[in-house]
Amino acid sequence: MPAVQLRTDVALGVAIPSRNARGRIARLGPVVDAILASHAYPPAIEQLLAEALTLTALLGSLLKEPQGQLTLQAQTEGGIVDLMVCDYLCGELRGYVRHDAERITELPPGPTLEQLFGKGYLAITFDQPMAAERYQGIVPLEGKSLADAAQSYFAQSEQIPSLVRLAAEKRDGHWQAGGLLLQHLPEGEEGRERLHTRLDHPDWPHVAILGGSVKPEELTDAELPLDDLIWRLFHQEDEVRTLAATPLSRGCRCDPAYVRSVIARFPDDEREAMVGDDGLIRVDCAFCSSTFAIEPKELSS
């Protein structure tokens, strides 16, 4: 088996069988830099998106189907951030944040979710096309951090005791981010197939205390391989397993042919209104900031 590097841009599966716990640990570096390079966000928005992408990697790598897609979407009322979207497909990540550039100066350092999003909601959608399964859960964006919101998502929407930790830091001009997700899946059941969960199972607090002791600087330390970090946290357990590792990369699925087909469906007069001074229709991809220039003549049939 070829050795997968476990330092950066990778998500790793983790299981502690004797405690009925499993989860994911992830670290992101160059992939975050690549995604943020398409945008010119202020520091607070970069920090938010770096954490959101880390959460997206943790949740996306939980998907059982290789073609499964995970989407994280935050919608808000009266927030400085008004839309945030991240998604995951086959280890590829992308994301963007729409925000009020003027009000951003109102944010204190280390803003709360309420200061960022106002009255906000986080929708998490798991799409597994082979099983024709689409599942969406929604939680209020409350609490101190995205990690808190993700934890309440699992508690409220899925009744799974969970621990989520996220950290992101820009050092010497480069982002380092990391995250840990642990869940209690009793009686060997996996994910959504479980019929019954004891929320008060005695093994869980033990796992949550050990996992919760992880430091932000450990999560973001690209010199510390993820399997070593798991060992550091859980070496006293009878058995700790690392499962499959998923390399992470930046990927956008915007497609010139698709953009053209969408524009072609607009009525003629609306399409004419889209034509710019140079005689072309320009469409931007919000995720990667690519611009598609379309010759209006190409579309007329």
Ligand SMILES: [Zn+2]
């Ligand atoms: Zn794109």
